Amino acid sequence: MEMSEEVHDAQGALEKKALQNVRGLVDKLEAERTPYARTLLLALILMVLIATVAVLPTLLRQWITPPPDKEVEARNLERARAATAAFQKSSASYLSNPRRTHVDAGMEPRFRKYVEACVARIYQAGAYEATTTGVEGKAVVSVAIRFDGVIEDVRVNQWSGHSAIEPMARRVVRKADPCGSFPEEIRKDTDILHFDAALYFGPAGRAQ
Structure with missing residues (x-):
């Protein structure tokens, strides 16, 4: 050279x-x-x-060493401003009138991958809980997740077995928090996503 x-x-x-x-x-x-x-x-x-x-x-x-490229700096600054504006817009939308989407077993494919990943995290926490407590029972929980992945609410719709199942189910779901931010295909029309999950706690450490 x-x-x-x-x-x-x-x-x-x-x-x-x-x-x-x-x-x-x-x-x-x-x-x-x-x-x-x-x-x-x-x-x-x-x-x-x-x-x-x-x-x-x-x-x-x-x-x-050449001085910093002014054009590159300007582009980076513009990207940062755009990202900040998008986040502020999302936050304002959530605070003023959050768009809620309820999904079930027949959910659209764009929701399925995200929900399955969240449920897998919950199952993992449930397996550990069952292994350490030895409690057996079943609970159906309703979970509400914000656009940033934070679990906003957990409700135990029904449960059976040991009396400790209800608080255990809540605790297990909270341990899975956060579940990860929404991908763009969900974020475009959803601020809060609702779905149900069935949890079974057994001596073998299963949760499903």
Whole structure:
């Protein structure tokens, strides 16, 4: 790779300055008569040469590094502003009049993947709970999830078995919080998503 003219000029300036320093020290070396003084000056000359070689790459990088691209900075700033505006719009929509979508077993494909991922998280937490408590029973829960993935509400519609099943079901769902932000295909018309999940707690640590 050929060296650019700017790099070449910068390197030349540094080499010229270093050479001037060394020449000055050499002149002093020739003027000294005692061996001790000459030894000290010779060591100093070597130190100057070594230091110059060591700092040369750093100085070159500092001199030739181009300034930040203003157009790139402007584009990044515009993207950040757009993202902030989108978030503010989503938040305002949620606070003023949240759009709620209720889904069931016949849900659209765009909801299915997200709901299945959330239910899987709940099942995982339920399996751990069943393993550690040994409680058996079943609960059907209704879950409401906000656009940012936070579980807004949990309701136990029905439960059977041990009396601890109802609070356990609530606790299990809360442990799955958060479930991840809505993908764009859901976010475009939904602020809060509602779905039901059936949880079965058994001694083998199952939840389904």
